[in-house]
Amino acid sequence: MPLDARLNEQIIMVPAGDGMREVLETTVFRPSGPGPFPLLLMNHGKQAGPAKLQARERFIYMATEFVRRGYAVMLPMRAGYAQSTGTYRDFGCDMLGNAQGQARDVLAALAYARRQRWVDPQRIVVAGQSYGGMAALALATRALPGVRGVLNFSGGLRVDMSGCDWQASLTRAFATLGAYNRIPSLWLYGANDSYFGPALARRLFNSFAGSGGRGELVAYGPFKRDAHLTLGSRDGVAVWLPATLRFLQEIGMPVRQVYSVIDPPPPAETHFALLDDIAAVPYLTEPGRAAYRAFLDKTAPRAFALSESGAWGWAEEGESPDYRALASCQRRSSTPCHLYCVDASVVWPGGPGPGASAAGGAD
Incomplete structure (x- = not known):
């Protein structure tokens, strides 16, 4: 897919792993100028199939809204995904092990970001969707100066394997993440999420908050055919952005639009034929x-x-x-x-x- 010049999109390889011998394929969006900019560090989920076959994630609609507000955005593909090196870490039904294993790469990306002149190390938000949301919450069990909040979009992991009660394991993992939580979080889950329905989302949040985790759950209604895909949809912006801006304001992060990012115009209708002809x-x-x-x-x-x-x-x-x-x-x-x-x-x-x-x- 072509790089988006409107958002100064680029792909960099971020060092990670033991001895920094691995690299993470990372997409960067940022406003024009030298910065330093507040940072959104965004984490992807896991699609079905081998991690290596998963394409580079961009979350272009989310990135656009944050760049408009003066943020730089980093989206690292974790070890074993896409063009990142290393091996995908799989701990089976051990959900806490899975979360911590993925957070390791997020921590490496965060360390890299702090060293960049265009990043303001005192104004950082970590976010994630699905498996990436759980990884972000795992990262929030650490003391991370400058990281002011976590955005959890439909966070969790489903493991369909014999003998695995993945919902129970996930609930226990979220309890542990809550017990060691150090950073406030906003959780967004939709009513028709195909992975984490309303009852499970509430169960996970209660497990997290009941153990001492600081968070707020926004349970919104159905979104199209599957709320699990809200963040990747153009029309999803109207769902997640208002709550996100409120949370960002509460934790002292910028919310006002300061850069103009023009949406590309759609192709012109030619009236060649009726749509359903x-x-x-x-x-x-x-x-x-x-x-x-x-x-x-x-x-x-x-x-x-x-x-x-x-x-x-x-x-x-x-x-x-x-x-x-x-x-x-x-x-x-x-x-x-x-x-x-x-x-x-x-x-x-x-x-x-x-x-x-x-x-x-x-x-």
Whole structure:
């Protein structure tokens, strides 16, 4: 995915591990200028499958809101993920061991950040989503000068393995994290979270707070198809930002917008055809038309791309669905792919009209 010049995005390799022999692939966003800037240190979750196959995380919507408020943002991929070296640490059903193992890399990234001239070491917030949220809470059991708060977005870990009562193990781990907690935290969990539903989220928070942990739970309602994905959604900003700004203000962190970050304009609607006119979509064979028909039920933000070879691709939710749709299409096509639809607008620039098709197709 192209680096975002609006946010001065760059990728750096942060030293970590025993003897600093490992490196963490880390995305940095920051305002223009030398700084020093307050810092958001953001931590990713774990997707299904091998950690090494997980792509670099960006949390672009969150990064944008923090850069607008004058923050630098660092997002390290922990050991064994993406292009980071080292081995993914897996302690099975030992949830406390899992949290502490991941926090080790967060601590290395924090130490690196403190040494940078563009970071204000006295104004730092650590955040995380899902597994990254639990890692952030594990880090908060340490005395960390300058770290004023923790943001926990749907934090936890689900382990589906024989003999593992992962919910009970998670609850015990959060009790320990609460007992040793040193930094205030804000917790945000949605009602239709596919991993940590309302009852479990409340159980985890009560376990944490009941052991002495300092935190506030914001239990918000359903978000689209899965609240676990709120932070990665363009529309999720309206859900998490107000509570986050209130918390940041309480802990003495900046909340006022001081930099202008212009959102890229969407592709212009061309009126080539009506959105639901499946027969008007050019080049596609029947499997492609079936895919477009299914695409019309997908959630915005979304995009559908195609090429004259008959290849197609689509993406929904998350960051840059237009880019991901084009990339999906291009992997199957020997000719250039172009966007046909973005959200609810047909943006196809022209070309063969209804009934056009190609010999080949893709699914």
